[in-house]
Amino acid sequence: LNYIIVAPARFDSVIDHLRVNFPDEPLNASVGLCLHGTPCPLLEHHDMKTMEDGYSLMAIDKENDKIAGVALNGVSHKGDTEKAVEEMKDIDNLQYRRIFGLLNEANLELDLFTKYNVDKIFEVRILSVDSGYRGKGIAKELFVQSEAVARKHGFKVMKTDATSLFTQKVAESQGFWVEKTLNYHDFKDENGQKIYDTRPPHLYYKVMAKLLE
Template sequence: MEFEYGPIPPSKYEEVIQHLRQHFPDEPLNGSVGLCKHGQECKALEHHNVMTLKDGLSVMAVDSNTGEIAGVALNGISRQGEVEEGLKEVEESDSREFRLIFGLLFNVNHELNLFQRYNVDKIFELRILSVDSRCRGRGIAKELFMRSEIIAEEYGFKVIKVDATSLFTQKVCESLGLTAVKSVRYKDYKDEKGNLLYDVESPHDYYKVMLKELPDHSTKG
């Protein structure tokens, strides 16, 4: 099985969404909360995914023989102030599952204030990394990640960031030189009755914000 890699054009957006409906629900944090279910529409997340695709930075792996999508990396631009807008959206959402996942991500990122820390006004975010369950273990995720980093450099980003919610993603990040700037343990989050909010299956015990500073090419030519 061979794969071809390239950018995701608008003509492929619907196919990407269909791929994610089938394969992204396996993601451990989602699995523990149940925001997205296999094969079903997930409006809350799919709106964010389409907006990310429209940033024009995402990449896909396609099976050379069948033409089917084997994996995707949805990459977007995070701008100053958007985390705070996201927190408002979380507060207004009537979906408990959406509030649990995005409330965690946005609150941790708000505390970190990466824009001030790295003196930037935009950050390259690898937001969704998904591989067809039939194609896993073939290095697709790592290749998508490497190509994403090249895009980030080409567009002049100084920082690439991943909200790494699974051990799998964290290992890919580490292999490509990203380091954790924040690590939180899922079992530390409980409701007022002492019940776990995130019953994520081991070994996916931590959510880590992982980051890498990219070379500055602004002085070239």
């Protein structure tokens, strides 16, 4: 496989890859924001914005030029989460609000910018491997290479909202530590029903970080 930066000419093929493969992400699978093979405008807007930062990586199969996996890496600046919370007020989509509401709230409370005294953080936002290529260490290699990109561009802090146990394992193997853990099944709606009925082994959302100095 070749691991390369996602150039603008490949943005649309990355979106095609994500439409097929990212709906398996545990939070998405539990609330049903994006369905397999179907456009998912709210998340795809977020994906495009992230790719425009220029730090995203893709693993390409040299044999057939197929995208085997991607790490969409973006830059978060101090104040971005507060802005996202404001913008969320204009978004009606309940599934989107449930996913990003959880992530935004956790990140607001953590405030890693103040904790580590930085004004920007390198974020692995979307990690996705084609279902035909999973279990071969591609996510791990995308993480290793993403860290190299972050170091090359002088970032001091790298983080990920690890919503899947598999991402948590990869991040832990790369020396990331847990900043915050939330148990999905603790969240209930007004009728006492689970809001995030994630399937085992994906029972926790962990915000994980690493200092790159």
